[in-house]
Amino acid sequence: MYENYDTLEELSDFLEGTFHQDMGSPEQALKEFIDESSKECLVFTIKFCEEFLNENISDQEKESFIKSYTEIYFPAIDLTPLQWLKKVIIEIKEAI
Structure with missing residues (x-):
């Protein structure tokens, strides 16, 4: 079902669709x-x-990507965008 997909497109859809204004x-x-x-x-x-997270791009580029597709003010939650995404992954894994 999910064999041919674009990681960045899937991630942007997830972030925009879930963490919106x-x-x-x-x-x-x-x-x-x-x-x-x-x-x-x-x-x-x-x-x-x-x-x-394993993409061959800088952490700064990853953080910019996450920020651009979410409506989260990261200083308020005391996490960087990458720390936050890693936490999201852990929480989803715990829910399964």
Whole structure:
């Protein structure tokens, strides 16, 4: 089902669709995503998030990418965008 996909496109869709300006909080948005998604979707989300983290681009570029597709003010949650994404992956894994 997910054989031919673009990691950056999948990640941008996930970030934009989940962590947008109408969310209550990033934690609430992630909880809703987990609650409303199938196990297959959650596994796939982990896969493309981890692939993104392993991309051969700088951490600065990764952080800029994450910031550009979310409505999260990272200083307020006391995490960098990369720390936050790693935390998101852990939380999804724990939910499976």
